Amino acid sequence: MIERISNKAELRAAVAAARKEGKRVGFVPTMGALHEGHLSLVRAACARTDLVVASIFVNPTQFSPGEDFEAYPRPIEADLSALSAEGVEVAFTPTPATMYAPDTQVTVDPGPLAARWEGALRAGHFAGVATVVAKLFSIVRPDLAFFGEKDYQQLKIIERLVLDLDLGVGIVACPTVRERDGLALSSRNAYLSAQERQTAIAVPEALEAAARAVAWGELDVPAIEAAMRDAFQVRVAASDVAVSLDYAAVIDPATLEPLERVAGTARAIVAAHVGTTHLIDNCPLAPPAA
Numbered sequence: 644m645i646e647r648i649s650n651k652a653e654l655r656a657a658v659a660a661a662r663k664e665g666k667r668v669g670f671v672p673t674m675g676a677l678h679e680g681h682l683s684l685v686r687a688a689c690a691r692t693d694l695v696v697a698s699i700f701v702n703p704t705q706f707s708p709g710e711d712f713e714a715y716p717r718p719i720e721a722d723l724s725a726l727s728a729e730g731v732e733v734a735f736t737p738t739p740a741t742m743y744a745p746d747t748q749v750t751v752d753p754g755p756l757a758a759r760w761e762g763a764l765r766a767g768h769f770a771g772v773a774t775v776v777a778k779l780f781s782i783v784r785p786d787l788a789f790f791g792e793k794d795y796q797q798l799k800i801i802e803r804l805v806l807d808l809d810l811g812v813g814i815v816a817c818p819t820v821r822e823r824d825g826l827a828l829s830s831r832n833a834y835l836s837a838q839e840r841q842t843a844i845a846v847p848e849a850l851e852a853a854a855r856a857v858a859w860g861e862l863d864v865p866a867i868e869a870a871m872r873d874a875f876q877v878r879v880a881a882s883d884v885a886v887s888l889d890y891a892a893v894i895d896p897a898t899l900e901p902l903e904r905v906a907g908t909a910r911a912i913v914a915a916h917v918g919t920t921h922l923i924d925n926c927p928l929a930p931p932a933a
């Protein structure tokens with residue numbers, strides 16, 4: 644049976660009791676509306692730790708004004724059953740008032756990794772993410788925390804957060820779970836109309852174009868990015884849906900800075916608005932062995 648805890652002191656007590664029994668604590672932070680991507684993180688956590696805590700918290704501070712904070716799906720009962728079925732023992736479901744005192748003053752500056760890409764599109768987003776993750780880590784105090792590669796920039800910022808603030812939490816990166824046609828699972832996919840859903844595969848198709856180009860030996864980044872944009876546009880041209888490509892880029896997987904040439908491992912990243920829904924995705928790139 645899963646225990647639902649909304650109070651910080653109770654959560655701390657539950658984790659402390661498990662720790663006293665020598666259990667290793669795993670943590671999966673989420674915003675709920677759980678899908679197989681989230682559940683893959685939960686399964687990784689269950690495999691590697693003894694007590695798994697999953698949080699469900701739609702964090703207001705990582706949404707900009709005009710974004711979908713109010714509309715964000717909150718199917719709490721279905722989420723709790725899904726977690727319970729996976730063997731999660733504790734669901735932490737704080738309210739915004741529990742997480743943030745009205746006079747909160749201190750926040751985490753996520754630094755240069757947050758400057759580009761999603762950080763440039765969504766002002767304050769990564770400061771909100773870094774701050775809430777630091778707070779959740781401080782409340783849960785896990786040994787290991789599990790994050791999806793789907794949100795690659797977020798993952799890199801969290802790794803850096805742990806390093807720079809000496810948080811002492813092991814970060815486990817989990818691969819992206821996709822639909823059969825390649826679209827990465829996302830809670831926001833629920834916003835897509837049938838026609839938008841069809842068009843949304845432009846995003847993974849742009850990534851596949853990058854991977855294909857590199858596999859064929861194209862290492863010049865402007866050429867790879869052109870192939871990404873072309874693949875994206877081919878799909879979009881076949882539909883009536885309003886779509887805008889926010890970025891399609893090849894970046895250094897550690898610094899997230901744009902590359903001129905693929906020399907070692909790199910990351911292809913794509914973001915787009917399909918209708919009004921913001922979708923992001925990424926994949927690793929590696930030049931063919933010499």
Ligand code: AMP
Binds near residue numbers: 675
């Ligand atoms: P969210 O609820 O969107 O904040 O996501 C919670 C966690 O699930 C984050 O670490 C995400 O990167 C991860 N996640 C979301 N979608 C996927 C996916 N399709 N595959 C793997 N992990 C995912």
